[in-house]
Amino acid sequence: MLDRALLGGAPSPELGPVRVRSAVDEVSDRLLTAIAVGDFLPGERLPVERELIQLLRVSRPTVREAIARLQAVGVVEIRRGRNGGAFVRDSWTESSGAAVRHTLLPRWEEFEQLFDLRGLVEGMVAATAARRRRSEDLESMREALAAYLSAPGPREAQAADSAFHQSVRTATRNPQITLLSRDLLVRISLGFPVEPWGKGERTHFHQGGEDHKALYGAIASGEPERAEAIARDHFTISADMIRDVLARVRAIEPS
Known part of the structure; x- marks a missing residue:
């Protein structure tokens, strides 16, 4: 798509x-x-x-x-x-x-291109949300952020993460932007519309929470440039998780 x-x-x-x-x-x-x-x-x-x-x-x-x-x-x-x-x-x-x-491995060059493209697109999504957000959008973001920070385990955190970013996409008031964002996620996730989550390490969880709080703050205060920068950096987490898995495989390859 x-x-x-x-x-x-x-x-x-x-x-x-x-x-x-x-x-x-x-x-x-x-x-x-x-x-x-x-x-x-x-x-x-x-x-x-x-x-x-x-x-x-x-x-x-x-x-x-x-x-x-x-x-x-x-x-x-x-x-x-x-x-x-x-x-x-x-x-x-x-x-x-x-x-x-x-x-x-056979698609790695394309994956790196997709990681770059996703950062650009998600930055645009966040900036647009900062310009167009409504009070109900901010309420949805706050609810998802609270669910993320209080999540008892990685599966619950993953679901809350998805809800938070969906609320950001909704705030753009443009369904085509939502489709574009989802299609990029599907392509980096091998056909599944699910955010990679690594092994649920607490470091990634903490970084995600701090990024979510900062992104919410930028969107709520109507700062598109700051929201864009935060989102572009935030979405490197998923790319790094996939890189880590490939690095693990390369490390155990026979010499």
Whole structure:
């Protein structure tokens, strides 16, 4: 979608429909990598089968076989029943390194370009929010910020982080800006509209909280230039998490 918005062309083949190698290989590697970078955290349920089919544009048998592979290597467990599904057990296994290499290394130049573009776009989003915010937008930001700072665990913090940034996007009063921001997130997150969360380290949590407070202050006081600078710096957190995962893989590669 971002390709169509910016270039008027077809979706990027790198992060578009799965076509390289076998579809099952690609889907399982994307899921393993997404879990490794923290798109989905331990204890969290993966998107249901129907959502994965829509997000990755593959068939039901492909999704089922890919999930079965993740279960076989111990990354997820399958729970039955009304609230069942595939739940993340561990963010990293012996299979994760190979998946990260297959998924990230061939596209790394594009990822660095996307990180740069995302900083520019999110800076624009924050600046626009600072110019157009209304009282109800600021209330939503305050609620999400309070939920983030009081979050008992990484999954709750991740949800509050998403709510905070959604309230900033809403404050732009332009749905197309929201779509552009979401499409960039999808591309850096391997097809999933979820912010990478690393391993939930407290350092990242603290930095995110300080950035959220500063960003809220700039938007509330109507300072677009300051809001833009804060947002551009803030979104390097996700990029650094993905870089850290790739660095981990390179460090354990055989010499």
